[in-house]
Amino acid sequence: MKPSIQSLTSAFRTLSLGAVSLGAVLFWQTASAASIEVSAEKQASLGFQSAVVEQVSAYPGVTYPGEAIIPPNQTFLVTAPLSGLVTKIIHIHGPIQTGEVIAELQSPELLNAQKNYLNTLSDLQAAQSELNRAAKLMKTGVVSAKKYQLAEADLKKIRQIQRQQRQDLALLGMAPNAIDALEKSHKLQPAVVQITAPVDGELFDLQIRVGQRLTTNQAIISIGQIEPIVVESRVPLQAANQLSLKQKAQLVSLDLVGEIEYIPNFSDPMTQTMNVHIEFTNENHQLRPGQLVTLSFLFEAEPNTPLYVIPRGAISRYDGQDVVYLHQGTRIQVLPIEVKNITGDRLYFTTAAPLPANAELLIESTAAVKGLLETAEGGE
Template sequence: MKNSVLKNAAVQRVVFTLYFVLSTSLMVSPVTLATEHEHSEHAGEASSVSASYICPMHPEVTSDKAGRCPKCNMFLVAKEEEEEAGSSEDVDHAGHDHSAMDATATKAPAASQADKVFNQPQNTLLPGKSAQTPTNIKYVCPMHPHVVSDAPGTCPICGMNLEKVTLGEVGEEVVVGVSGGMQQALGMRSETVTEGTLWKLVKTIGTVEYNENAIGHVHTRVTGWIETLKVHTVGQQVKKGQLLYELYSPELINAQDDYMQARDYLKQDKNRGAVLLKKARQRLELLGVSSASIQQLERTGETLYRVPFYAEQDGLISQLTVRHGMYVQPGDTLFEIVDLSSVWVIADVFENEQSWLQQGRAVEVTSAAQGLFDIESSIDYIYPELDPVTRAMRVRIRLDNPNQQLKPGTLVDVKLFGGPNRGVLAIPTEALILTGRENRVVVQRSDNQFASVPVKVGMIAQGKAEITEGLKAGDKVIVSGQFLLDSEASIQGSLQRLSGSNSAATDPHANH
């Protein structure tokens, strides 16, 4: 019943089109005919107009008259080139009224008018001999896939021959046939689905920071005044044992005097003098006086009014808060010294990737700016909290930096290896066709037969995608040119469903 209604509708559309074309050709006024007659007398004197026709699909195909392309059967499109007419010819035709002719010339050709009729969504099913054609065979326009017919013919829009499409049963896999020449033209490439190991890999960006375990703070333990200052700028390099400053402090002077008195008392009472001398020496050490200064005090017996203080580690001055002559007291930070022989790299990892990482897993760090590539290390620490703004987890990596090439604040590329995922089916990521509803791949069933298959994707890493459902080892998937095949398969799937619905509508026992 539905097929007969479609046939009647299609016949009505053809009759309407013929009526429209005939009415267009007959709508020519007597004035227009008279004008054309007068103009024909001067045809030899008029400006020459050379009309060429070209195929929209094959520009190399040209003709001097209307027709069809011998390659694809499309309508040739007119392309007019007007040549400038002579001045005498312009004078002869100055009095002629060409308005009617211009109006007629601007009318679209019959084929274009038919295009407007057939290029409607409800008029895409063309009439055909469906009674003599199997229901699983349709004819589709390659350029306008919404134009479908039950019988061979040409597209009313572009004139191309309708291509035969064989449909399977509803729910059956849709297979698309592509010749070898067309495969080369599309640049199609295939790769075999293999079973192997995928490494969980996280690529991110990190920032070089100071190793907080290598930061030393210099404080004074007594009150006093800076008499001599040997460090003047932030960033200045210092060596272990280098003099930093000299301090005048009454408290240190008293401690030295107590030490000398205990030393003198040792001569009178060895036992008690030894105890007092030990406590006096310990007091000097706790106040920050170096062993070299104490030895100098013992050797010379003279009190040091300017007590020297030395650097306890190599590094650079990252913080400087004092100047010559300043008064200082306990709790003041005079200097901050950072050892750059090792640094930290702090990298951010997305929340959904944190389960891949464990402390001790391998890491590679690259600093292209410094010419350092693939520096191997490991995850030193995983911070226990996420950044509340970025929802990222911080990972700490320790790197040796003997030449101090890595500067704090430098951005580096970080690769975090999360361990192997063994025995998985993997395909190149470019083979995936990602849609909003599902993921698909195009599988090569034979040399010239292809099918679009839905798949479920697992882990994606290192340019490979894990396939958990939909493929098996040994299948060949298309990695280039698969989007056109997937579109063709979608069209055929739609036709297949259309064929199934039409069959159900015409089956008298469909509702029993």
């Protein structure tokens, strides 16, 4: 009388993992109770097909919907540095690099800033002349060293003011070549303010039009950095409690793997879900803000427990348990498994002991094998 699949499983689990290779070989040689011989001709007529099983380190869990978003710390609002009239819009959307001009304004306030800068340049020239004069007179003893030091300190002070005002002109949006022309000619330059990109990124949400008058700090456009990018997924509370920071997650439709970077400590009272954030590098810009995706979290295999993947057609039910069929020439053997997940066309499962190297499992005609096993059992 053949032993049941339960007794076979119990015997299988008693194998010592410390002697994996020898134990596995002995198991496949001696566990003939749940196996059957099928000739090559009959296998061909029944359409037997097999595939080599692949050992993996992790398996995907349940799938969840998600949305790609730009993290708040990667979104930048570009505003008007001073009031003025919009005269030109150069970029309205798309990629932008640091320093590229987005728009131009005409601003009377820039003229006032230029006037102040020209006054400082005049003061600087006068202070330099005074210092030169004091240096000559100090050599002849007409001017004391103290007066020379005072003239030198005054020059340093005005130079500091000049550097600060030049930086202010640049921050107000005056082009560097226009500032240079202002210094050389000592004449007012056109009051054109260039609005430039502070960072690399993607432009979106343009809020101005040509001919519009803007006030200081009025919003112009936003810049978002989409690398890296975050996918926000609403995960049921109980499932979220099984997750951990830095745990891997993969997108179902895209070949992208990310890491959990945020698990909130609160849930939505209406849906009992948590907004989990998964960060993806997004180097090739495969993900775009607002894109809806499907993802699953990856769970590592337990220590000393082999984890395998095979096309889902390999799974069958025999003697009340989930099984696969080990294909060894004309011998077909039942192998009890624990299913971890079935996603798409992939079956993830564990076994009590490692399978032989390059083991092949049937992935077609498993129902026929089950029928042959039951027929053989009934015959006895």
